[in-house]
Amino acid sequence: MFFRHWRRKRILRDHLIPQTAWETTVSNLPLLHGLTEDELLRLRQLATLFLHEKSLEPVEGLQLDHAMRYDLAAQTVLPILNLGIDWYDGWTSLVLYPDEFATRQDWMDEAGVVHARREIRSGEAWQIGPVVLSWADVTASGGCEGYNAVIHEMAHKLDMSNGAMDGCPRLSDAMTAAAWRHAFKPAYEDFCRRVDDGEETPLDPYAAEAPEEFFAVMSEYFFEWPELLHQEYPAVYEQLAQFYRQDTLCRLASLAASFSS
Ligand SMILES: [Zn+2]
Numbered sequence: 001m002f003f004r005h006w007r008r009k010r011i012l013r014d015h016l017i018p019q020t021a022w023e024t025t026v027s028n029l030p031l032l033h034g035l036t037e038d039e040l041l042r043l044r045q046l047a048t049l050f051l052h053e054k055s056l057e058p059v060e061g062l063q064l065d066h067a068m069r070y071d072l073a074a075q076t077v078l079p080i081l082n083l084g085i086d087w088y089d090g091w092t093s094l095v096l097y098p099d100e101f102a103t104r105q106d107w108m109d110e111a112g113v114v115h116a117r118r119e120i121r122s123g124e125a126w127q128i129g130p131v132v133l134s135w136a137d138v139t140a141s142g143g144c145e146g147y148n149a150v151i152h153e154m155a156h157k158l159d160m161s162n163g164a165m166d167g168c169p170r171l172s173d174a175m176t177a178a179a180w181r182h183a184f185k186p187a188y189e190d191f192c193r194r195v196d197d198g199e200e201t202p203l204d205p206y207a208a209e210a211p212e213e214f215f216a217v218m219s220e221y222f223f224e225w226p227e228l229l230h231q232e233y234p235a236v237y238e239q240l241a242q243f244y245r246q247d248t249l250c251r252l253a254s255l256a257a258s259f260s261s
Contacts, residue, residue, distance in 0.1 A: 008085075011052050012045050017070055025070040029142040031224060032074065034251035042081060047073035049085050055093050062098040062135055072096075075142055075150040078223060079158065082245035087158060093130035100134045123149045125156035127165065144252070146204070146225040155219035159212055167211030175242050183235035188214045191233075203232055223248055 017025075022044050026032050035043065050073045058064050076094075080087045103124065105117045122137040137149035162170040167188075168180055188211055194201050195208040207217035221229035222240045226248040230237040241247050 030144045031142040034255035046077035058096045079154050095132045097134050099136045123153040125153045148220040152216045155216040165212045167215040183239045187233040187236045
């Protein structure tokens with residue numbers, strides 16, 4: 001632990017993301033605009049550590065320059081701004097495709113016959129193993145429009161922090177699994193019913209796939225469009241604010257107020 005701490009201090013001293021490049025990254029990502037100077041400095045430090053501790057692996061001809069790396073890292077560490085980089089322990093690779101990618105999954109039917117299924121994806125997070133993202137989806141994220149493929153996959157990684165990917169991450173002592181369930185279960189059931197009824201929900205219907213997808217998609221809205229999440233499922237917003245230790249609603253509202261004044 002001591003060595004790790006010492007190593008991180010050296011990285012931050014010698015390799016902190018340069019100021020000008022960082023300012024460009026922040027200005028390109030509306031998602032970050034409500035953060036205070038202190039929060040932006042901590043985010044820059046976390047992004048720096050992330051780039052040193054994880055290996056970004058572009059495939060299929062994708063070329064990554066510094067600006068792209070900073071842009072990705074800034075969004076990746078936003079969920080752990082007040083949790084710490086240790087929450088991303090246990091995996092090292094982030095594989096990046098230029099665009100959506102096909103995955104092959106084998107599954108066995110009741111008769112014991114194995115079938116192969118191909119699916120087109122924008123991201124993937126493995127229980128023990130890499131995160132996979134499509135760069136086209138990374139660039140479509142961060143605009144405060146409710147979609148964020150990076151935060152989605154990171155939410156899956158955080159969800160796995162207590163072992164299972166089930167829509168409930170490891171909770172702090174100040175939180176309880178009962179309160180989490182009390183907020184998420186009825187919201188998920190209500191959302192599934194609305195989607196099944198064919199309602200045009202303002203939230204992405206993909207959230208109805210499974211409780212873990214609901215958590216990941218609600219995390220996207222928590223950071224990208226908290227007003228909408230708060231309007232639809234305020235109790236879910238409250239639990240996410242406690243888990244992430246961020247008040248995104250207040251942050252983006254104060255930003256809107258500063259624009260109008
Ligand atoms: Zn997902």
